[in-house]
Amino acid sequence: MDSDDIDPALAVAGLGGVPDVDLVAQALAEARADTSFAILVFSPSIGDRESAGAFLLLANRYRIDDRLRQAMASYRLAGTIATLSPDLPDSVRADTFILAGEGLAELGEFGLAQLQFDQAYNVATASTHLQAATRRHLFQRLHRGYQAIGDKERARSSLDLSAEVFPTATVPEPPPALPVAEAPALPLEIQQAEAARWQVAQALATTVLERGGRAPHELVADLGNALVAEDQLRLPYYDSQLAETVAILRDAGAVIPGKTETTEFAAYDPAPTRNPWNTEHTPGGSSSGSAAAVSSGMCPTALGSQTGGSVIRPAAFCGVVGFKPTYDLISRLGVFPLAWSLDHVGFFTRTVEDATILLNVLSGVEHRPDPEPPKLGLLRGYYEKTADESVWEGLMDAADRLEDGGAEVVELRLPRSFEYVHPAHSIIFATEAASVHEEGFRKNPESYKPKMRSHVAGGLLIPSPAYLRAKRIRGVFAMEARDLLGEADCLLTPSSVTPALRSLKSTGDPAFNAPWSFCGFPSITVPCGLTGDGLPLGLQLTGLPYGEEGLLSAAGWCERILDFPKGPRTP
Template identity: 45%
Template sequence: MEPTQSISALRAAMKSGTLTSTALVEQCLARIKAGDGELGAWVSVDVGGARADAERADKELARGVVHGVLHGIPIGIKDIVDVVGTVTGAGSALRMKLEAPAARDATLVAALRRAGGIIIGKTVTTQFACFDPALTRNPWGADRTPGGSSSGSAAAVAAGMVPAAIGSQTGGSITRPAAYCGVCGMKPTFQTVPLDGVIPVAPSLDHPGPITRTVGDLRVMLQAMTETACVESELPAMSHLKLGRLRHFFEDRIDPQVRDALDATIERFVSAGATMVDIDVPSEFSDVLLHHRRIMATEAALWHRERFRNHRDDYGPRIASLLEEGLGTSLADYSASKAHQLALTKAMAALFQHRIDALLTPAAIGPAPDATTTGDPCMNSPWSYTGLPTVSFPIGLSTERLPLAIQLVGPHRHDWQLLNVAEVCERLLPPVA
């Protein structure tokens, strides 16, 4: 079997004895060696550590010992997340030179290991998980961005170099790369996954989350990351679902190809029995992007203040601009933005009182743009701002044969229910290839 198979299929093959973790890790390492010179998805690969962990996983499985839902499965980790013994470079050349290797795993990495996951290496991030494009290329087109900031994680999964990887999102840094690279992404509810050992962008907006090839694999990864022992996974019938299509703010901004793909996808859902209603966004959406950026800039500037003063030349132009904005923001303006954030969060909670199972929006305004940008996060930033869970998955291809994706949004703390809805919807769609 190949790393392009789902985690569930890989686990079943290991259990039946038709696949070993060692064989799977070797396949991943071979794909990385063959393709990463052009793709540029990896900062570092722990060849020796991954092989040793795979051998240990195989011996344990032979004795009937299974550590968890990721036993023997290789995982990539975005390089803003601490992995013991490796430098957390965060896309900074200076950090890679001066920082000591991490003394311990980030909390989420430790959880992945306890679930049996094998950390195969660190994936590329844009600098400090912001807007300056990394060198990573999109597997669907070398002249296209893979998105950011979780560029390497999305590209590595899409290229079949690893079954799953960890990303993080402050604006749209899980959903957008997953959409551009034709894979699945989940931004859990805010504070579902611990941030200990993760370099922050803006602590009140930061969300770690998984990138995988299927929605079902997002469930497995979230279960591992949150150390949830048992997850109810009974899927609802489409005829029992009430879905809300958000108009105006979202659909006023999108490429016509995305609108056509979204229309066709929604028609499939309705034909399968789902109830679809159009929903207007709350009035607070008119200023959401302004306030989101202000909070992001202010909190990022607070963390980077001293370093930015001392090492200004280590920062790319886009993150430098963001930090300068943040340094110039008054406490009154920041407080006004935090008040707006709370108001919109409450308005979204009220909207879900109408028994909507999930809201539907495009995952990105269009297919992946060129590699001089990481793309526009406007489809995603409102959900990082309000902390609501999102799941994205591919729904088709553009005329240039680049992936297009949908984003489902659920109520606060309804992550598992949202995954159920997303998996039912995903099953109605043909594979994107």
């Protein structure tokens, strides 16, 4: 973009009350492409649907002006918005991908076009909201698009699907998920009941350790009574509606035996849960209880949530499979938010096959993975420098075994935007958490535990321009990460910076998981070995948005080759 081509008067006309979306339209009508670009990039008021459409129009304007590099960037930005936005209907999302792919194909950028068409293909295949006629029309357009870039296999598949008789969609497009305005009030009696339950739980855990895994029945009964007493006090202050994910599982026949422990508000302050592999170590968090319950055999699967690394990291620490799907693939309705644009509902299982079953139920989409040797893109750089020595050695050993089994492992370089990912993620995380909790926090800050209290207090001080810039960085990183995944089936990294820490005061570092929560890409951890101290290690695989079937295929194959034991070793 050339700053000399920006019309200053038009670019700042919004200060006089002219809507930014109207300014973009006027700039395009006057063939002022760079002015349009500047308004689109920096406007906080233009909705995602309008932005995606405007970038497509802007790309055409740049092509008319024979500015092909800028046209390519505009097509890619339209695709990035379609990838990240929770507000776009699936029909608009798929249409944006196809239009961007068609434009890139006409520019001769077949690799980038392929990524856009694949995104549209995934939406057209997986969405539960598309009407049959719309779905067939999308596959007809994809057939032509894949033909244009020479992908005969996908062209043939799209043609076949365009002739399928699809059922009528009965699930309406979901409305955007809105943040909850305030945290529920916690009167003194609830705080006292929570403290009593915590003390009983700690006493039970200590006794179990002292007695080699056994505890007197009276202590177990005391914990049950404390839980019931706390719940009876909490119920009047919480909405009784089940989270939609729980309702879906119950309707499918699942038995829900109860709730597990989590960190406060799914953030930092640890729960009393211990790691089944070694009870002196943390199970990770925030979904501490869910990971420990599956690892110890209490249940075959458990739900969790991830805003930074709260599914992948505890799953790795506890030696189980943890799956975080594409942002918004699984409903967050009824889930109390931490940071609404980063929150994902995920889950824990003992096997990749079980993860596939659960994903199919929760998403309403039939995924049929076909485990076969994948092409894995190993990310060194930051990951190798940051990882504990035992973690990196464990990953390299696993990579060698996967290569011996038939996988292709190639080394890839992290994109330039990666260096801004963690600070941008932290800004969005803190700002949105502060927004959710602001009213309750201002009324009663002492009701929050220390780490969460500090997090909310800091978030309230972040200026809005910093938040908006962080959101823009998110878009750039998602675009570059998608390009990176054009070179491999999945990205390969460690699942955690360290093995499970020998401490119950910290749940560990989410740094290796946060980038994929930041951009909303699906990721899964598969156990890959043990440290010298007998603690589990995991490898993290990351795929394209809505590419869960391919990701599960790769994970299932890796699981079979690595052949990790399915539970903690008996002491």
